[in-house]
Amino acid sequence: MKPLVISLGFNGYQWIYARNVETQRAYCVRHGFDYVMxxxxxxxxxxxxxxxxxxxxxxAALEAGRPWVLFLDSDVEVKVSAPSFLSNETGSSDLYLANGFSGRVNSGVIIARRSERVVSLFSEMYSNAMKPIPAEDDVGWGENGHVIHYTKRYNGLQILDARWNNNFSPTLDDYFRHYSAGPMRKFYEFTLFEKVVYRAAKIYNKYLPHNKLSFNESMDLLMNSVRAAYPQAFPMPFNKSTGRSISI
Structure with a gap:
């Protein structure tokens, strides 16, 4: 199986950063990777x-047999000069992250090589998603704090050069330019359409009905919807005893 590159965007973000997504898609064409947005x-x-x-x-992608997975946030622009991410392979590492502007690892770019231990690491992160982590690792929302916390002592981690996830320097000759919230966001030149969608998304999100489901229930529903929409990239888990695919 080919390496798989993944990005995601909901609630308008798939349109706000559509230009970045196209640079990701073009990168995969150049290097022969599969891509799913x-x-x-x-x-x-x-x-x-x-x-x-x-x-x-x-x-899910690793468990489905992908030898390598690269995840890119939708606000990551891939430069034409970017080499294959496989060039970072060390032989012993199965997780590759770069430090962000905070000096801690940033999860907007994640490279993973298939192995039992890295799958176990991701599973551990996810199963503890709603559990508190030390303040020194917390970023206030999302998964990045847990990625920081659970990779601190992971001996399969290789820290990447900043060019592979640059979210702090507009002058760096980078490969992956990450316009995340922080120093780089102001350098992203939004088109008029993107500005309108961005503002509309903010309003939509503000008035969206409260989610009454638990985090785990919501994520299970979302993951099952994604598996149904993208079955080749994320096939449903297979129950050998029944011969049927199963939902989470």
């Missing part, structure tokens, strides 16, 4: 916590 369902009342979905997506 997860944008269905179009909307989710999980709001910003949708970012957690990247963890089970990466896990």
């Amino acid at each position: 997860v944008s269905r369902p179009r909307f989710s009342n999980m709001l910003m916590e949708c970012a957690w979905l990247k963890i089970p997506l990466i896990t």
Whole structure:
């Protein structure tokens, strides 16, 4: 199987950063990778916590047999000069992350090589999603704090050069430019359409009905919807005893 590159965007973000998504798609064409932009369902009342979905997506792809998975946030622009992410392989590492502007690892770019231990690591992160982590690791929302916390002592981690996830320097000759909230966001030149969608998304998210389901219930529903929409990338788990695919 080919390496798989994954991005995701719901609640308008799939349109706000559509230009970045096209650079990701072009990168995969150049290097012969499979690419999936997860944008269905179009909307989710999980709001910003949708970012957690990247963890089970990466896990599902690895468990389906992908030898390598690269996850890119939708606000990551891939430069034409970017080499294959496989060039980072060390032989012993199965997880590759770069430090962000905070000096801690940033989960907007995740490279994972298939192994039992890295799948176990992602599973551990996800199963503890709603459990508190030390303040020194917390970022306030989403999965990044848990990625920081659970990779601190993971001996399969290789820290990447900042060029692979640059979210702090507009002058760096980078490969992956990450316009995340922080120093780089102001350098992203939104088109008029993108500005309108961005403002509309903010209003939509503000008045979206409160999600009455638990985090786990919401994520299970969302993940099952994604598996149904993208069965080749994220096939349903298979029950050998019954011969049928199963929902989470």
